[in-house]
Amino acid sequence: MAELSDAAKLRMPGKDVLQPGPKRDLVAELYVHYRLAARPPLPKIAALTGTESNPHKVSRETIRRLLTGTTTSQWAVVDALLLALCQLQDRDPDGRRWPEPDDSRWDENDPTTCxxxxxxxxxDDIDGLEPDEAPASPPAAPAPVPPARQASGGWGGTPSPPADNPWTAGGASQSTPQTGGYSDEPPF
Structure with a gap:
């Protein structure tokens, strides 16, 4: 009987509870899969997580919190929930999101998977981004800093240490990288 009450009470939160934005978009997408799986009881979903095909175990409370938008959780947890819901609908999570051309959501140019x-x-939810603000592709790697700037310390200092510096007077130069932090050896 408890399983029935879990399924009967779990509904997509209203806009007064979960405001429009990235979190609501995430929860709405989870609900697409939850509904397609015929709104299974939370213990049934939890039982499918932690199996051989879905190695990340997720509690029914975490599943409830994800579906109500009260948590975001780690990707492994969200992915485990998706795998369980896809298993219940006999659907490949790495298959095309809208596989049928007669579906009103079908877009021939969108091969995105679930x-x-x-x-x-x-x-987007983690970053707090609205869909139109989200980057389309990963940002480019930052340009490397030229070695001359690294040697100067970045504050306009001289690239070479003063001659009376006891830590470098023995022939070591500042451009030689330190491998283990500070040396226990005295400078003299």
Whole structure:
């Protein structure tokens, strides 16, 4: 009887409870899969997590909190929930999100998978980004800092140490990288 009450009480939060934005978008996507899986009881979903095909065990309380938008959790947890819901609907999470051309949501130019779309929404929620603010691709790696600037310390200091510096007077130069932090050897 407890299983029935869990399923009967779990509904998509209203806009007065979960404001429009990245978290609501994430929860709405989870609800797409929850509904397609026929709103299974939380213990049934939890039982499917932690199995051989879905190695990350998720508690029914965490599942409830994800579906109500009261937590975001780690990606491994969200992914485990998706895998369990996809297993209940006999669907591949790495398959195309809207596989049927007769579906009103079908977009021939959008090959996004269920997992890719959910991960993008999860990242947007973590970053607090609205969908139109989210980066389309990963940002470019920062340009490397030229070695001359690194040697100067970045504050306009001289690139070489003063001649009376006891830590470098023995022939070591500042451009030689330190490998283990501070030396226990005295400078003299």
């Amino acid at each position: 997992r890719e779309h959910l991960r993008r929404l999860w990242n």
